[in-house]
Amino acid sequence: MTALPLDAAGEISPDPSPRPGRRLPEALRRPGALLATGWLLFVVVASLTAPLWRPYGVAEQDLASRLALPSADHWLGTDPLGRDLLSRIFTAGTEPLLSSAVTVLVAFGIGLPLALIAAERGPRVERVISRVTEVFLALPSTILLLAVIGVIGVRTFIIMAILGVLISAAVYRVMLGVAQSVRTRLYVDAARVNGLGSLRVNVVHVLPSMATVIAVQAAQLYGIGLLIVAGLAFLGFGPAEPDPSWGFMIQDASSYVFTAPWLMVPTGLVLALTVIAANELADALAGKASGETAPVRRTRRPAARTAPVETAAADPAAVLEVADLTVAVDDGPELVTGVSFALQPGRVLGLVGESGCGKTMTARSLLGLLPDGVSVTGGSIRFAGRDLVGLSERELVALRGREIAMISQEPMVALDPMFSVAYQLTGPIRRFRGVGRREARTIAAQLLRQVGIVDGERVLKSYPHQLSGGMAQRVAIALALTGEPRVLVADEPTTALDVTVQAEILTLLRALVRDTDLSVVIVSHDLGVVADLCDDVAVMYAGTVVESGTAAAVLDEPAHPYAQALLAANPHVPDGVPVPVRLASIPGTVPPPGSWPTGCRFATRCQFAQDQCRSPFPVLPAHATGSVLCVRAEELAREHLSWAAEPVGAPPEAAGSPPEPAGATSVPTAGALR
Numbered sequence: 042m043t044a045l046p047l048d049a050a051g052e053i054s055p056d057p058s059p060r061p062g063r064r065l066p067e068a069l070r071r072p073g074a075l076l077a078t079g080w081l082l083f084v085v086v087a088s089l090t091a092p093l094w095r096p097y098g099v100a101e102q103d104l105a106s107r108l109a110l111p112s113a114d115h116w117l118g119t120d121p122l123g124r125d126l127l128s129r130i131f132t133a134g135t136e137p138l139l140s141s142a143v144t145v146l147v148a149f150g151i152g153l154p155l156a157l158i159a160a161e162r163g164p165r166v167e168r169v170i171s172r173v174t175e176v177f178l179a180l181p182s183t184i185l186l187l188a189v190i191g192v193i194g195v196r197t198f199i200i201m202a203i204l205g206v207l208i209s210a211a212v213y214r215v216m217l218g219v220a221q222s223v224r225t226r227l228y229v230d231a232a233r234v235n236g237l238g239s240l241r242v243n244v245v246h247v248l249p250s251m252a253t254v255i256a257v258q259a260a261q262l263y264g265i266g267l268l269i270v271a272g273l274a275f276l277g278f279g280p281a282e283p284d285p286s287w288g289f290m291i292q293d294a295s296s297y298v299f300t301a302p303w304l305m306v307p308t309g310l311v312l313a314l315t316v317i318a319a320n321e322l323a324d325a326l327a328g329k330a331s332g333e334t335a336p337v338r339r340t341r342r343p344a345a346r347t348a349p350v351e352t353a354a355a356d357p358a359a360v361l362e363v364a365d366l367t368v369a370v371d372d373g374p375e376l377v378t379g380v381s382f383a384l385q386p387g388r389v390l391g392l393v394g395e396s397g398c399g400k401t402m403t404a405r406s407l408l409g410l411l412p413d414g415v416s417v418t419g420g421s422i423r424f425a426g427r428d429l430v431g432l433s434e435r436e437l438v439a440l441r442g443r444e445i446a447m448i449s450q451e452p453m454v455a456l457d458p459m460f461s462v463a464y465q466l467t468g469p470i471r472r473f474r475g476v477g478r479r480e481a482r483t484i485a486a487q488l489l490r491q492v493g494i495v496d497g498e499r500v501l502k503s504y505p506h507q508l509s510g511g512m513a514q515r516v517a518i519a520l521a522l523t524g525e526p527r528v529l530v531a532d533e534p535t536t537a538l539d540v541t542v543q544a545e546i547l548t549l550l551r552a553l554v555r556d557t558d559l560s561v562v563i564v565s566h567d568l569g570v571v572a573d574l575c576d577d578v579a580v581m582y583a584g585t586v587v588e589s590g591t592a593a594a595v596l597d598e599p600a601h602p603y604a605q606a607l608l609a610a611n612p613h614v615p616d617g618v619p620v621p622v623r624l625a626s627i628p629g630t631v632p633p634p635g636s637w638p639t640g641c642r643f644a645t646r647c648q649f650a651q652d653q654c655r656s657p658f659p660v661l662p663a664h665a666t667g668s669v670l671c672v673r674a675e676e677l678a679r680e681h682l683s684w685a686a687e688p689v690g691a692p693p694e695a696a697g698s699p700p701e702p703a704g705a706t707s708v709p710t711a712g713a714l715r
């Protein structure tokens with residue numbers, strides 16, 4: 042295997058930013074948060090251990106010093122029966138402190154898993170769970186709790202557990218938004234691509250990213266729980282006298298507020314400080330969490346699958362064959378229609394086109410990784426004798442990483458910032474290859490060498506934020522190779538990198554295809570990349586393939602005016618050829634899904650459009666192995682007409698009004714782009 046050079050941008054960045062997983066302790070460094078944590082710890086420990094240190098029993102009366110102010114004998118004074126306030130307050134603390142924790146545990150124990158399931162399973166499941174939780178939210182919880190007390194009596198822990206069940210609906214709603222947002226992050230996709238099952242994706246990647254929000258919500262809920270327990274006791278639904286409770290002690294003190302105002306102070310202060318501390322902690326954590334989460338994603342109902350209009354003949358040699366693929370927004374417009382192409386073993390196929398043409402949707406369909414609310418509604422994706430369309434998530438998990446892997450545009454976000462490179466590589470290696478920890482590490486080092494990283498040991502110990510973009514993309518490629526896949530889907534793998542690093546990553550991909558049996562589908566808007574790397578090309582426009590064939594055929598003799606225009610607009614110029622005075626341009630923009638014109642979707646922007654282009658027409662064969670979606674292709678070829686740059690000085694054409702046909706002009710060839 043060829044060892045490739047390190048990227049020019051350097052491997053280790055000098056300014057490592059903090060990892061999200063390490064933010065909690067940092068949030069606690071704020072003075073307010075420190076005091077709050079200290080107070081909470083103090084109250085909890087003092088309350089739980091009160092029977093061991095309290096100076097008096099809770100029912101022990103000192104009738105000589107009733108309603109006493111603080112003194113050496115009674116540090117916080119005494120109540121109307123001469124009972125020691127210090128002993129009673131901290132003995133009373135155990136119940137609210139523990140029962141509020143029960144509320145938090147129950148609320149999160151129910152709400153959080155439901156949110157994770159809803160976020161993972163998509164709109165249908167989410168809708169069912171959301172409707173059920175809405176019922177819980179609509180219940181009058183105070184009345185319900187009082188009714189429960191009427192039935193079972195004052196059993197604070199059970200009551201607070203029931204409160205937890207009621208509040209779990211609210212927890213679910215907050216957590217659902219966060220979980221959906223976290224699941225959109227590319228490293229979660231990457232983990233799924235690497236074959237991680239749903240439980241492990243949630244436990245290893247989604248939950249840690251939600252930790253801060255969970256902590257904020259839990260701290261806030263804890264404070265609310267304390268107030269509710271105290272409130273119930275204040276109303277008489279607390280421990281029976283002489284057992285102390287904060288609520289009853291405050292209620293008792295309120296009777297003496299004019300004659301012995303001090304009586305209210307110690308209990309009120311302890312309760313208030315404890316609630317304030319819980320909220321201060323929540324605030325400190327929230328301060329850290331702000332900006333970490335993205336807004337809740339829209340979800341829609343999946344549409345019924347429609348039968349493919351026409352299925353291309355199967356290509357037995359192809360490792361992956363896509364036929365008449367249609368991808369649509371559920372209950373919305375089609376994003377991709379009638380896409381067909383075949384990926385041959387050991388070859389690189391480029392999906393090329395302007396932004397918004399449906400390249401990414403097509404590529405993600407191959408792994409069953411479409412965004413929520415978007416699904417394959419027609420056609421087939423045949424791989425190893427099976428149609429991947431309609432496979433269950435379980436079957437797709439078995440396939441991802443092992444058979445088909447993916448690398449994406451943003452290597453940094455494809456790697457989980459919380460784990461070292463070694464951890465992220467050895468996990469999938471052990472799972473895919475069934476090896477032990479030590480062997481997995483050896484394989485990880487080999488994979489890093491294979492992707493051109495020479496100081497693998499150092500990189501293995503690094504975290505993603507310590508890697509440069511090029512280095513991170515190499516690691517992401519190594520990660521994709523952990524399952525020894527047969528097909529690699531690369532979505533704009535060089536777009537986020539600077540030019541020198543781009544070239545190195547392309548060299549790496551070329552070497553991998555040459556040295557292994559890998560077949561690659563690469564998504565790119567860059568014709569230079571396509572000419573450099575691809576054996577076959579499918580040019581996409583407005584959700585469909587307008588021209589396909591070998592890279593040499595499509596790039597040297599583009600037949601579709603859109604393919605010609607893309608090439609003519611490409612700024613790459615081969616050595617020795619004069620730089621053109623003016624590059625061709627394509628007027629207007631790609632029409633969005635749902636507003637594609639009838640007939641040729643490119644007609645509104647095409648120099649050669651005629652009436653016949655605006656009515657439906659069949660796919661026509663072109664080149665030896667491909668197709669072209671243009672009724673005028675043959676005629677244009679015969680007359681040697683191809684896309685022309687506008688004459689210098691000509692006013693730019695408005696979108697939607699096609700310019701007049703121009704005369705023959707030459708376009709850069711594939712050779713020119715290489």
Ligand SMILES: Nc1ncnc2c1ncn2[C@@H]1O[C@H](COP(=O)(O)OP(=O)(O)OP(=O)(O)O)[C@@H](O)[C@H]1O
Binds near residue numbers: 396397415634
């Ligand atoms: N989650 C989504 N829901 C609805 N429509 C979407 C979603 N994601 C993308 N689209 C739309 O689908 C169409 C195809 O998008 P896609 O990302 O596949 O294009 P692309 O050719 O890969 O472009 P780019 O290079 O900008 O990623 C676009 O019109 C886009 O706005």
